[in-house]
Amino acid sequence: MTTHDSMSCDVLVLGAGMAGLSAAGYAAEHGATVIVLERAKSIGGSALLSGGILWTATSRERMQLYGTGIPGLGDVVLRNYARGLEWLRRRGVAISPAVPVLHGRGYQIDILDHLRGCKNLVEQHGGHVALDTESRELLRNDNGAVTGARICHADGVIDVHAAATILATGGYQNSSELRAQHIHPNARDKLLLRTNPMSRGDGMRLAGFNRAFLGIETPVEESLKEAQKGQNLRHDLLESVKKIQSYGIEVMAGFIVGFDNDPDDIFDRMINFIKDSAIPLAMVGLLTALPNTQLWRRLNSEGRLLGESGGSNTHSDLNFVTRMDSARLVEGYKSILRSIYDTREYYDRALECLRRVSQTGFKSQRGTSFLNDLSALTRITLKLGVRDQDRWEFWRYLTQTLAHNRGAFADSMRLAAMGYHFRKLTETYCE
């Protein structure tokens, strides 16, 4: 085994652009020893090309006008935007008066001053910002948790160990392969680019980005309109899932039943959609009204709220008066779970998913320990291939994987274990 020089720190940041240096400076100011590694010969990334307008949408609703994204992360931005501005002001970074930007508001800041200030904070607190340094791979412990990165620097190959590692290597605009995969095949060579040459999607590659969670909610158009999920109406949902899978990305998804517009055959339509889309890990829940959401306000004004939500949308409690008979809704919901997590049905979906994603795309990242892999395989085989009452289905699944898709063996075992977990949960919910 080759050994490399090594060093350690509290926080390792890959990428010295807007996100990386801001995080590094803030962590250093709060007492962390930080190492920042930058691939280019200078700091700044795309941030240096930017207009330096620090802006955000002014409400959750306005932020959702931008379509995709994780609402919880949007909330973090909304909650902390003022604190971020305050941090810049406290450090003496020049900030313009407020200006309107698209659906929000922003301030032009002296971006170079901010980035240099963050670099100084890192160095003043005993850390380093190293330029012209390539991050080759992430280091992981036996459980697969990231513990740093192996980097290539003028001094040689160095293992940097860290309690926390932040991937802030920017976008992928300068990778024709990733543009074709994630935007459109024509985006490979027919886009006018306005980007930093280092934006090559290194962070996605290092992290082994090969799974995506989609909030599909429902295959019913009227219910999507009711849920204000306009982004899910722009393209055919089944085709979109297939396209993502064809790029080597496994799709997991969330589904909901209980909308006012759900038709009588919603349960069969949901089951068929999940089967046709070959989404093994489909998380189906009953619609729940959470306080102060648009749904909650509407149901409140219609006098249909029954009480506070327990916070779980997989239990069979309804906290509002449904259009469909509630007993029928709950029974139909359970019939979906029983059907999609039926052992044969699940394994068939997993096989089809693996067939679709294996045609191209990234290889999965796994733990680095052979012993750990062997122990996981033994436990899965004992549980599913020996003790489980549906063990013959497991052996059929395993045989088909080895016969037709040997390269996906590790992922097939992962999916088998996760499917078992969902089957057991289904048994609990459907008791």
Ligand SMILES: Cc1cc2nc3c(=O)[nH]c(=O)nc-3n(C[C@H](O)[C@H](O)[C@H](O)COP(=O)(O)OP(=O)(O)OC[C@H]3O[C@@H](n4cnc5c(N)ncnc54)[C@H](O)[C@@H]3O)c2cc1C
């Ligand atoms: C022309 C232009 C104008 C813009 N104007 C605005 C604006 O006015 N307001 C606004 O909010 N946004 C604007 N943006 C977008 C904004 O610049 C980006 O959203 C922001 O810089 C993203 O920050 P980041 O840290 O994720 O990426 P970046 O700022 O690009 O930083 C990523 C850094 O990671 C480095 N890197 C890449 N790979 C590796 C690796 N393997 N190892 C180590 N380092 C690596 C890169 O060299 C880079 O320095 C603009 C963008 C452009 C191109």
